[in-house]
Amino acid sequence: MSRLPLSLAAVSAALLLGACGQKTEAPANTQTASESASAQACGRVRIANMTWQSAELLANVDKLILSAGYGCDVELVAGDTMPTLTSMIEKGQPDIAPEAWVNAIREPLENAVKDGRLHYAARSLPDGGVEGWWIPKHVADAHPEIKTIDDALKRPDLFPSVEAKGKGAVHNCPSGWSCQITTENAFKAWGAKDKGFVLVDTGSAAGLDGSIAKASERKEGWLGYYWAPTAILGKYEMVKLDAGVPHDKAAYEGCNTRADCEQPAKTDWGHTEVVTVVTTDFKQRAGQAMDYLSTRGWSNDTVNRLLAWMGDNQATGEDGARHFLRTQPELWKTWVSPEVATRVEASL
Amino acid sequence: MSWAQTFPALGEDTLRSLRQGIDGTFREFTREHGETLERLFDPLREFLLASERLLTTSPWPLVVLGLAALIWLATRSWRIVAGALAALLLVGAFGMWDDLMKTLSMIFVSTVVALVAGIPVGVLMSRSDRVQRWVNPLLDVMQTLPSFVYLIPVVMLLGIGRVPGLIAVVIYAIPPIIRFTNLGIRLVSRDLLEAADAFGSSGWQKLRQVQLPLALPTIMAGVNQTIMMALSMVVIASMIGVQGLGQPVLRAITNQYFAMGLFNGLAIVAIAVLFDRVSQAYGRRLQKHQGVNHG
Numbered sequence: 001m002s003r004l005p006l007s008l009a010a011v012s013a014a015l016l017l018g019a020c021g022q023k024t025e026a027p028a029n030t031q032t033a034s035e036s037a038s039a040q041a042c043g044r045v046r047i048a049n050m051t052w053q054s055a056e057l058l059a060n061v062d063k064l065i066l067s068a069g070y071g072c073d074v075e076l077v078a079g080d081t082m083p084t085l086t087s088m089i090e091k092g093q094p095d096i097a098p099e100a101w102v103n104a105i106r107e108p109l110e111n112a113v114k115d116g117r118l119h120y121a122a123r124s125l126p127d128g129g130v131e132g133w134w135i136p137k138h139v140a141d142a143h144p145e146i147k148t149i150d151d152a153l154k155r156p157d158l159f160p161s162v163e164a165k166g167k168g169a170v171h172n173c174p175s176g177w178s179c180q181i182t183t184e185n186a187f188k189a190w191g192a193k194d195k196g197f198v199l200v201d202t203g204s205a206a207g208l209d210g211s212i213a214k215a216s217e218r219k220e221g222w223l224g225y226y227w228a229p230t231a232i233l234g235k236y237e238m239v240k241l242d243a244g245v246p247h248d249k250a251a252y253e254g255c256n257t258r259a260d261c262e263q264p265a266k267t268d269w270g271h272t273e274v275v276t277v278v279t280t281d282f283k284q285r286a287g288q289a290m291d292y293l294s295t296r297g298w299s300n301d302t303v304n305r306l307l308a309w310m311g312d313n314q315a316t317g318e319d320g321a322r323h324f325l326r327t328q329p330e331l332w333k334t335w336v337s338p339e340v341a342t343r344v345e346a347s348l
Numbered sequence: 349m350s351w352a353q354t355f356p357a358l359g360e361d362t363l364r365s366l367r368q369g370i371d372g373t374f375r376e377f378t379r380e381h382g383e384t385l386e387r388l389f390d391p392l393r394e395f396l397l398a399s400e401r402l403l404t405t406s407p408w409p410l411v412v413l414g415l416a417a418l419i420w421l422a423t424r425s426w427r428i429v430a431g432a433l434a435a436l437l438l439v440g441a442f443g444m445w446d447d448l449m450k451t452l453s454m455i456f457v458s459t460v461v462a463l464v465a466g467i468p469v470g471v472l473m474s475r476s477d478r479v480q481r482w483v484n485p486l487l488d489v490m491q492t493l494p495s496f497v498y499l500i501p502v503v504m505l506l507g508i509g510r511v512p513g514l515i516a517v518v519i520y521a522i523p524p525i526i527r528f529t530n531l532g533i534r535l536v537s538r539d540l541l542e543a544a545d546a547f548g549s550s551g552w553q554k555l556r557q558v559q560l561p562l563a564l565p566t567i568m569a570g571v572n573q574t575i576m577m578a579l580s581m582v583v584i585a586s587m588i589g590v591q592g593l594g595q596p597v598l599r600a601i602t603n604q605y606f607a608m609g610l611f612n613g614l615a616i617v618a619i620a621v622l623f624d625r626v627s628q629a630y631g632r633r634l635q636k637h638q639g640v641n642h643g
Contacts, residue, residue: 082604162386163397163509175586175595176602201595202508204587206496210503211589217379217504314367 042072042289045282046094048084049076049317052205053231053310054303055099058124060321062098062293065332068347069340070289085109088279089117095282096293099124102273103178103257109277119283121276121293127300128271130228130240131179133170133186135159136216137237148244149190152223156196159223168197171211171224174204178257183225185256185264200224212236229300234308243268288337296335302328322348378504389511396457396510403449411449412436423629432626435618444593444615451582451592452619454510458517458578463571466522470529470570471555480530487523495520495584503588513590521577528570532563568631575623582616 045066049059059076066072077094079087084097085105089112102109112118133149139158146152152159156168170187173179187199202208208224209232215222216236226238247270255261276293283290310320325332325348333341357363403411415436419429439448473480495516506512536559544558560567586594593612600609 080602082602086604162507163393174602176599180599200509201589201591203589203595203598206499207503207508207588210500211508214378214382214504214507217375218382314364314371 042066042070042287043285045072045074045096045286045289046077047074048088048094048097049078050084050097050099051078051080053307053317054125054229056317057303057306057310057320057324058098058298060317061324061332062096062296063318064321064325064347065292065296065336065340065344066289069336069344070287070292072289081105085277088112088277092117092279092281095279096121097277100275100277101129102275116280119278119280121278121290122295122297123274124276124297125229125274125300125303126297129274130271130300131182131225131269132227132243133223133241134226134233134238135241136212136219136222137239138216138219139221140239146241148242149186150244152241153190153192153195153197159197159221161198161200163200164198166196168195169200169223170197171200171202171208171222173225174202174208179225179227181259181261182252182256182269184259185261186266189256189264189266212238229303229307231307231311234304235311288340292336292340296332298331302331374501374504382505386506389506389515392457392461392514393511396453396514399457400450400453400510403453404446408440408445419626422626422633424633425629428625428629432622435622439615439618442611442615444596444612447591447593447596447612448615448619451594451616454514454517454582454585454590454592455575455578455619455623458514458521459571459575461514462518462522462525462574462578465518466525466570466574467529467567470526470567471533471560473526473530474533474559483526487526490519491523495581499584499588508589510590512588513585516588517578517581517585520581521574524573524577525567525570528573529563529567532566532570533559535566536562565631565635568627568634572624572627572631575627576620579616579620579623 047059047062047066049056063074063076067074077084079094081097081100082105084094085100085108087093088095088097089108100109109118113120133152135146135152140146143155143158146155146158153168156166159168159170161167161169170183170192172183172187184199187193187197192199200211202211202224208226211224212222212226212232213236214220216238226233228240232238243266245266246268248265248267249270251265252267252270256264256267276296278286278290278293286293306320306324309315309323310317313319315323325344329341329345332344336344358366406414412433416429416433419432420426423429436448439445469483473483498519499512499516502512502515506515540558540562541554544554549557582590582592583594583597586592586598593616596612597609597616599605600612
C-alpha cells in the first residue's frame, strides 16, 4: 500500500543493502531458553524502523519490551519498506519488520514466506490499514451533502487547484509509492478529469502532509489520498469519503494496482493487511520473544491517539512508546507473561 | 565525573516548550498572512506556467529550432550547437521530452529570478563594505542550511507546487550570482574609475558603462554557477511537487528502479553540461568582444 512501492525488481536493493546488513553474530545458545533464562536467550536483534510515524512508534514499543522484558540487545535500523524487506529476504537482516503493509509487495513477500525465508507474526494493526480519499472536517461540516467521492467530484470549486485556474485538485500520493498508482487509476475510474479536476503531484510524504496542514490551518478546501492510522489524522480532523462502491478485489489487485491498467474500475481500497514480518533465523533463535511478536497488535484508534499525543508534544517514537507503556498497561500486559510485564514495568 | 559524561543541555521540557512556542508562532503567522503572501507570488506563478506552457505545448521541432537558434546566438559555435542538439534529442528519444521541458522551464525561470534579484544585491554589496559584512554570512547560511529545513515553512506558507519549489531553488542558487557580481565590480581597476571620474561620469554612468561591462566575464561565471546550483536542486524541488526530471528520480529512489534513476539522472547531467558550455562560451565571447581581461 501507500509506502510500499510496486517494484519487484528489488535485487539491486539487496545488493546495495548487503553492505549494511553485516552478519550479526547471533549467540547460538538460544535453545536453552527456559522461563527464567529467557532474559539471556534472545541475543542481538535488529528491528526495522520504517519512515512513517505509526511504524516508528511500534518499532520503539518492540524495542522497549524486547530489551527490558526478554533481554534482547535491540538495535533499530532505519529504512523504507522496499529496501528493508528486500534486505530481509536476501540477507536475513534486519530481523523484524514490525509494520509491513502487505498489499503491494504481496508477491515477493509471499514467495519468501513460501520459501521459508520469512514468517508472518502477529497482525500489527488488526483493524487493517485504511486508505482512501479524504477531505478536511471543516469542509464536510459546511457541506454535509458531500459523503462520497462522487459527491466531492461534483464540486471542483470547493477544492480549487492553485496552478490550474478554475479546476479542482485531487492530491496524489507521493512519487513512487504504490498508492500513487491506485490513486491515478481511481482518478481515471471516477472520470475526475472530465469533472474538472487535475491530479496534483505531491512529491513526497512531507509535501502531502504539508499540503494538508496548510489547507487545515487556513480552512481551505483539500481533497486527496491519505491513509490511517497517521499523525496528520490525529492532528487535523479529516473525513474519509465513502467510495460508494464495495472493494472489488479482482479489479483492485488485477488492474488498479498496476501502472499499465487500461480500464481501471471504481473500487474501494479495502483494508490493507498490516503484519509483523520476521526472518527464519530470528524465529528459530527468538525463544519466548516470538510469543510476544505473535500476539501483539493494536487498534487504529489507539495508534491515532498516540500519534496525536506525539504530535502535540513533539515527541520522538521512543517518547511515544514510553508514554504508551506508562499509560496503557492494561493493553500491553495482555501481550506478555506476568514476569515479563514486571521486568518491563521496572525499566520504565 | 558524571557531569562530564553528559552535556549540560537545557531541560527536555524547556526545549519542548521552546519548539512548541516557535511552531505555534509560525502557525499563527501562516494563518494570518499566508494568503497575502501567496497572492504576492501570483505573478511569479503566472510566469512559471507561461514559460512551461510555451515549452511543453509548442510542437517539439519548433522548440528544438528555437533552442538551437538561441544557443547559436549565444555561442556562435556550431560545435556547441550540434552537441546541444544531440543531447536534447537523445534525452527526448529516451522518452523524457516532457520532463526535460518542464525542468528547462523551471531552471530558466529560477535563473531569471535569481539574476533579477541577485545582481542588484551584488552591486550594493560591492559599493559598501558594511553591506558586504552583513550579506556574506547570510549567503553562507543560504548555501549550507539543509533545504528541507526551509521547505517545511515554505510549504506551510505557499502550499506545494511550482512556486514553493522555485523559492527553494532560488534560495540555494542565488548566492553565486551575488558573490560574483560583488567580486567582479570590486576587481575593476581603480585607475579606470579615476579616469571615468575625470570625464565627469555620474555614479550611475560609472556603474553602467565602466564597472558592469568590465565585471561582465566574472558575472557570467556567477550566472554559470547559479544555473548549476539550480539544476542540482531539481530532485529536492520535486519533493514538494515540482514536475520534471526530478520526479522520476524520486520514483526510482523509492522503488529501487536503477535504470530509471540513471536515465533521468543522466538527463539532468546532459542539460547541466549543455547550460555550462553555452554560458561559458557566451562569457568568453563577451570577454573577447570587449578585449578585457583582469588577472
